[in-house]
Amino acid sequence: MKKIRVRFAPSPTGYMHVGNFRTALYTYLFAKKNKGDFILRIEDTDQKRYVKDALEKLIQVLDWAGFGYSEGVYLENNNVIQKGEFGPYIQSERLDIYKKYAHELVENGHAYHCFCTPERLEEMRAEQIARKQAPKYDQACLKLSEEEVMEKMKSGTPYVIRQKIQAEGATEYTDLIRGKIRIENEVLDDQVLLKSDGYPTYNFANVIDDHLMEISHVIRGEEYISSTPKFIQLYQNFGWNVPAFAHLPLLLNPDKSKLSKRQGDVAVEDYIKKGYLKESVANFVALLGWNPGEGSTQEIFSMEELIEKFDLAHVHKAGAVFDLKKLDWINAQYIKKLSIDELYKKSLEFWKQKDFFNAASDDKKTEEYLKKVLEVEQDRLKNLSEVGESNKFFFQNISYDKELLRWKDMNDGDLKSSLEKSRKILGEISNWTKEKLEQKLLEAAADKRGELLWPLRVALTGEQRSPSPSDVAWVLGKKESLKRIEQALEKF
RNA sequence: GCCGCCAUCGUCUAGUGGUCCAGGACGCUAGGUUCUCAUCCUAGAAAUCACGGGUUCGACUCCCGUUGGCGGUACCA
Numbered sequence: 001m002k003k004i005r006v007r008f009a010p011s012p013t014g015y016m017h018v019g020n021f022r023t024a025l026y027t028y029l030f031a032k033k034n035k036g037d038f039i040l041r042i043e044d045t046d047q048k049r050y051v052k053d054a055l056e057k058l059i060q061v062l063d064w065a066g067f068g069y070s071e072g073v074y075l076e077n078n079n080v081i082q083k084g085e086f087g088p089y090i091q092s093e094r095l096d097i098y099k100k101y102a103h104e105l106v107e108n109g110h111a112y113h114c115f116c117t118p119e120r121l122e123e124m125r126a127e128q129i130a131r132k133q134a135p136k137y138d139q140a141c142l143k144l145s146e147e148e149v150m151e152k153m154k155s156g157t158p159y160v161i162r163q164k165i166q167a168e169g170a171t172e173y174t175d176l177i178r179g180k181i182r183i184e185n186e187v188l189d190d191q192v193l194l195k196s197d198g199y200p201t202y203n204f205a206n207v208i209d210d211h212l213m214e215i216s217h218v219i220r221g222e223e224y225i226s227s228t229p230k231f232i233q234l235y236q237n238f239g240w241n242v243p244a245f246a247h248l249p250l251l252l253n254p255d256k257s258k259l260s261k262r263q264g265d266v267a268v269e270d271y272i273k274k275g276y277l278k279e280s281v282a283n284f285v286a287l288l289g290w291n292p293g294e295g296s297t298q299e300i301f302s303m304e305e306l307i308e309k310f311d312l313a314h315v316h317k318a319g320a321v322f323d324l325k326k327l328d329w330i331n332a333q334y335i336k337k338l339s340i341d342e343l344y345k346k347s348l349e350f351w352k353q354k355d356f357f358n359a360a361s362d363d364k365k366t367e368e369y370l371k372k373v374l375e376v377e378q379d380r381l382k383n384l385s386e387v388g389e390s391n392k393f394f395f396q397n398i399s400y401d402k403e404l405l406r407w408k409d410m411n412d413g414d415l416k417s418s419l420e421k422s423r424k425i426l427g428e429i430s431n432w433t434k435e436k437l438e439q440k441l442l443e444a445a446a447d448k449r450g451e452l453l454w455p456l457r458v459a460l461t462g463e464q465r466s467p468s469p470s471d472v473a474w475v476l477g478k479k480e481s482l483k484r485i486e487q488a489l490e491k492f
Numbered sequence: 493g494c495c496g497c498c499a500u501c502g503u504c505u506a507g508u509g510g511u512c513c514a515g516g517a518c519g520c521u522a523g524g525u526u527c528u529c530a531u532c533c534u535a536g537a538a539a540u541c542a543c544g545g546g547u548u549c550g551a552c553u554c555c556c557g558u559u560g561g562c563g564g565u566a567c568c569a
Contacts, residue, residue, distance in 0.1 A: 011569055046568055118567075125566095134494040135565060160567055178497070187495050187565085195567040202569045226496050226564045249498080249562095256561060284504095287517090291505060297516040299504095316505075319562065323503045326518045336531085379531045390529085407527070445527085453527040465529040 004036030004216050008062075008069070009206070011043040012054030015267035016061040018322065019221065019251040019259055022285045026248060027219045028067040029286070029310035036216070040072030041209060042090045045199045055080060055090075061268050065278050066303065086213040091205050098200040101208050101238070102161045102193050110237040111193055114141040114162045115152050137162065137190045161194040163204075163230065171229035176217070176246035176312045183229045191230055203227060207234045210243060217244045219312075222319075246312050249289050250319040259322055271327075275350055275384025279303070280331035286310075288320040300333055328382040335381045343374050347387045357388060360395035372475040376467045391466065394475055398462030398484070402491040407454035415455055416492045422456040422469075423485045432478050437470035459488035 008024040010016075031038035040062065042055060059075040071084030082089050105111035114137075116124075125135040142164065144152075152159070165188045172182045193204040200208070210218060224231075225247050235242045251259040259266055265274075271281055283301050292298065292309040301309070335343065344367065351357045351370065363369065373394050374387070381387065388395065405415055425444050429436055445452040457469040460481060466472060473481040 009569095013569085043569070049568070114567095121567090129493070132493050136494095158567095175497095181496075183496070189565075192567050197567075199567085201567070206569090221563095221569095222497070223563055223569085247497085252562080254503085258562075287504065289504090293506070295506060295515080297506080299517055318498050320505090321503060323518075326504065329518055332531090377530095380529080448527095450527040455527090457527065463528085467529080468527080 002216055003214070004031065004034045005039065005214050006031050006036060006217050006219055007039040007041050007072075007210070007213065007215055008067075009041040009043050009209075009220075010058055011046065011049070011202075012051060012058055013049060014051040014054045014057065015269055016058055017259075017266050018268055018271075018285060019266075021061070021065070021268045021281075022251065022288060023219065023221060023248055024062065024067055025065070025282055025285055026290070026310070026312075026315070028069075029306055030217065030219060030312060032307040033310050037071060038067075038069040039084070039086075039213060039215075040069045040074075040089065041213070042073050043202060043205065044090060044092045045202060045205055047197060047199060057269070061272075064272060065268075065282060091200070091209065094205070094209070095198060095200075097212070098194060098205055098208055099198065102200070102204065105163070105193070105234075105237060106161060108237065109164065111161050111163050112142050113144075113149050113153070113159045114190075114192075115144075115157050115159045116141060134187060135189075136187075139190060142190075158196040160192045160196050162190045163193050163234065165190050165230065166233055171232050173228060173232055173242070173245060175225070176244055177249075177315050178225075178247065178317060181225065181228070183226065185229070188230055188233075191227075203230060204234070207231050211235065211238070211240045215243055217246060219246045219248065222247050222250050246315070249316060251288060252319045252321045254321055254323075256319070256321065258319075264322075264324070273385070275347075275386065276327065276331050277334045277346070277384070280327065280334045282306070283334075284327045284330050287326075288322065289316045290314055291316075300330065332382050335384070336379060338378070340371050340375055340378075343378060344371050347374060347384050350384050350387050353385075354388060356392045356395050364395050369475070376471045376475055380467075391461075393461045393463060393466070393472075400458065400462035404462070404464060405455045405458045405488060405491070407450050410451060410455075412492060414451070416489065418452055418455045419459060419485055419489050422452060422459070423482060423489070426473060426478065426481055426485070429478070432474065434471060434474045437474050438468070441470050455488070456485070459485050 006027050008027045010020055072089040074081050128135045166185050170182050170184045174180050192201050194200055232242055253259055286306050293314045425440050453469050460472045
């Protein structure tokens with residue numbers, strides 16, 4: 001059996017769209033599952049869309065996600081390098097190859113030179129639309145004699161090379177996800193293969209490279225379903241084997257339109273910045289359009305499990321709405337599973353972006369202190385960028401209205417003695433652990449927890465919502481806790 | 493306009509002719525745990541399986557049509 005080789009072939013547009021990211025994930029999973037090769041190829045054939053550093057950013061996201069590929073374009077010490085026997089893997093470095101094959105096609109009568117100006121083409125299409133016809137190249141240049149072509153070439157008239165589509169019959173293929181797809185050849189346009197600037201179009205470069213790189217399965221977005229017959233004719237014109245195709249469903253906005261920037265973040269980079277873990281993003285995105293089937297109700301999948309269970313046959317056909325609520329939930333699940341050590345390491349960069357953190361005294365920035373804060377916050381975090389956000393009292397002085405201390409209808413005298421009682425209990429604890437603090441406080445509160453714990457919690461945090469007072473006291477330490485109780489008592 | 497793809501709770505989905513008056517998850521609501529918030533646990537609401545015809549003893553599942561959504565229709569990918 002032929003070796004399975006798949007590729008992720010993005011064009012560097014400046015950021016990694018989550019839809020593209022999912023294509024990369026599925027392609028990666030398919031390769032791993034089938035012990036095949038996974039290749040990263042760069043499709044930068046549109047010079048008008050050139051974006052600086054886009055290539056680097058793309059690779060960085062792939063590296064972040066851990067989609068290890070075995071061949072293609074890499075980033076090493078900030079330099080773009082290429083590895084593998086089928087290179088180059090950047091299409092703009094393969095121009096001679098495309099030219100050669102395009103001319104071969106012309107020789108064989110499967111393609112022809114076209115000298116039509118963009119203006120003429122536009123006019124032609126406008127007319128066709130006005131006549132309610134499908135816009136399609138009218139093959140004007142196909143009628144040119146060999147001499148006329150030579151003459152125009154000699155005079156330097158800009159030209160493109162167009163594919164001469166098989167006019168009769170229909171082209172059929174079996175999509176791995178959708179089954180049989182059939183399109184009548186008469187609706188197919190004589191598409192441009194080689195542009196006048198010498199660059200190939202996606203439609204051409206893709207076929208040439210997939211063949212030359214021995215790609216066995218073409219996995220890509222749904223938007224290519226209708227142009228695939230043109231690809232297939234190209235393979236046939238060359239006498240090449242046609243690879244298998246799998247067209248993935250689209251990712252959608254909540255209003256079911258194609259996922260776009262307008263309606264929220266579409267760049268994977270945005271989610272990285274917000275503190276979503278790579279495991280969460282991969283898990284979430286994997287489930288958008290795929291599930292293991294067979295009645296499985298599993299929601300959380302490690303990368304290993306995804307590789308083991310992934311199957312193109314279980315990819316859903318319809319587009320999936322990108323719903324962030326579930327991403328939050330999945331991310332919270334992964335954060336809960338992190339060790340404090342891992343959580344600390346991953347959260348560090350987010351702490352450093354926060355003003356309240358940077359303004360805090362040095363003793364509040366130690367690893368030991370931050371780990372305590374994280375231990376208290378771990379079950380509450382939906383993403384890493386929220387770190388410390390709802391518990392700023394760990395880092396700064398607090399101020400609050402005296403009335404906030406009042407539990408239900410307690411009077412000032414009772415409030416004062418409640419705080420004094422807390423002061424006494426905490427003051428007597430020498431083994432300052434979370435467990436000890438909780439035990440002593442609950443013991444003292446007996447069945448009147450609110451009367452003791454509410455005023456204490458407010459005294460320590462200045463907030464009406466916070467973690468429990470024993471946890472807060474544990475983080476703050478004995479000295480600071482007693483100091484804050486003292487400050488509360490001063491209000492009386 | 494033409495061509496193609498798709499269509500199950502708000503959302504992601506299970507379901508491949510009978511076990512489905514449709515199961516799970518997120519979200520939502522209520523209750524429990526609880527000093528508050530979050531977590532956690534329990535329960536609940538939520539889908540005339542887009543609609544209409546067939547085929548069949550029987551259809552969410554197969555076929556046809558309609559409607560709707562989306563994609564393509566570029567010297568963009």
